[in-house]
Amino acid sequence: MGDGERYIGVAERRARLALRQRLAPAVRAVRPEEVADALVALHGTDPATVYLAVGARLADPSGTVPETDRALYGEDRTLVRMHGMRHTVFVFPAELTAVVHASTGLAVAARERAALVKDMAKAGAPDVTWLKEVEESTLAALGRLGQATAAELAREEPRLRERFVYAAGKSYEGVHTVSTRLLRVLGVEGKVVRGRPLGSWTSSQFRWALAPEHPQLDPAGARAQLLRHWLTACGPATEADLKWWTGWRVTEVRRALAAIGARAVSLDEGTGYVVEGDVDPVAAPEEPWAALLPGLDPTAMGWRERDWYLAPELRPALFDGSGNVGPTVWWDGRVVGGWAQRADGEIVWRILDGSGVGRDAEAAIAAEAERLRRWVGDTRVTPRFRTPLEKALVE
Template identity: 80%
Template sequence: MGDGVRYIGVAERRARLAVRHRLAQEARAQGPVDVAESLVALHGTDPATVYLAVGARLAEAAKTVVETERALYEDRALVRMHGMRHTVFVFPAELTAVVHASTGLAVAARERASLIKQMATAGAPDAAWLADVEESTLAALARRGQATAAELAADEPRLRVRFVYAAGKSYEGTHTVSTRLLRVLGVEGRVVRGRPLGSWTSSQFRWAVAPEHPELDVAGAQAELLRRWLTACGPATEADLKWWTGWRVTEVRRALAAIGAQAVSLDEGTGGEGTGYVVAGDVEPVAGPAEPWAALLPGLDPTAMGWRQRDWYLAPELRPALFDGSGNVGPTVWWNGRVVGGWAQRGDGEIVWRLLEDLGGARRRAVEAAVAVEAERVRGWVGAARVTPRFRTPLERELSG
């Protein structure tokens, strides 16, 4: 890169991660909303991930479940909704309009068109019929406040209509209108996930009418989302940004230009080897934590899944043990800004872990002692709950067994 472009090395990237992602002890947060704001989004595909990701970053982990449930279901300071890459996340409520405009609108249009096409192919009722069903469903949901799909179908029986999709293909299946319609309404930002039927580990959610939010300009919303993410995760390459947002590269570049992002030199990169970006003014050196730190992060944690190019915090040889076949990361053990192993919960509640890096004698003992403290911390607040990751990985399966 040209003269005057600052180089940010691996050590500094790890220091930024430790502080900005609330992982070092001195950087831990006071509440779940602080965590979500620091990370921009918490992965919500696996419900337990939200709580485990928060608990790993709270100064007082014992408050994890109570405070996270309050933020999600009472204060509504956090909202579970579809976001980047058509994935379910938990966002600070103030970001819902930004996420909807920047990433949801395009996905929603595709989802609705796909549903109408599949229903037509299967000989199911037409788009006008579907529009009438959805208005009736939204009215029923507004009356109830929160409801499951089955409860809504009791009010609107047409939600039980079934249709076959992909007839004659290897992946042929049957959907109910309720399953697909609620999904479409979710990505359109008209409904959100409500309180689960069971505990905080349950994946069976009620639905609720989405809170009202302003309709934002797409380009402006994309610029704001990228600014927030780069503030938390910068520096990042174009490849990282394209992967995390799910946008086209032209959209990424437009947003980078809109926020005046500054180019920096990295040890990795694509689209210009070694080129990364930070928000304007974020090029000064960042001091790392005063003390070494360890963390046990859950499967799909937003830090572990934050970048497409991960060699600066995750050695390639560790990936087969820590990822499933679809690229989902499992529970990971961190030491000073990099992944050094994995962990799991056994049936009796014990938190077990294994280091996968050769750290040497004295250093290994120090890491083991710090990780043991974190493992006990997790066990303390998880209590009687049993957590099995939705996407299981080779090491997690081995350890939990």
């Protein structure tokens, strides 16, 4: 431990997680916006994750779907689905969109546009001037339509249907339409965002919409702002955690830490950081708590170094081959198993060997499973990324 560094142990880290991530019953939220503010970002790669993550943290989850729809697609649009850290789709509080775009989106956008132009050139596709014309026409069409799918936009701008081969001769050779790649580029450039899906809240068939206007921020200042938000919600965290979550270079992480005057603390993994003024001890909730969190939940995916809440021996059952976490069962600050929904709507769960939970924990977990079953109702949810335990539970 360095001079003046306070030690924050596993028990306190779990207490912070319970309270700040709105998981203990006493601190559950009333509105989806409160959940998003607490977590900074909701994973949006699997559309169902957004709703399940919100519902797990609401005091009354019965209004999860209409309230989250209101926040995402209503007139005020208080939550925005857009590309963010690590070139991943997230749902952010609207007031953070400019911060996310400047701190993480600009660098990714430059790479994505360069890659699109290069791939099209290699395939003998039309030049940059042609692409610019298609882009301007597409944005104008979105302005007229309000929201539209890629197919609807292609009716307005037929050149979006043009196809080109990328990575010719490689094992991963494929064919892309201009619409697929261009809309992704426009997304990371902050020009378009995902709109209301065609189907239910589990659908991944999204419309597109013009992005809300936001100020252009200095990237370094935006990185400092984003880091402050995340450390307030998730600190303490190591440099490795911060580099992984943001997707930044380690030098950018260190500059942002210095810019916000982050305080170093001692963790079991080594040196960690909290925001200035956040070194006082945090007491655990009065009662132990249970939670059923969805695949890709921001809490389960929040840190690179996860031993303090997820035992290494449990990971093979709970993650897919690409490192995506599946549905998890939590007891008092640690992952103890997983859950799934069967075809008849039943929520089934399993405590993994060695987790060491007792009857009180099992009763609390069963109550959470019933709570989830009631608000999900007739909807059937299959995670986008299937994991060994989730598959086994539904067989």
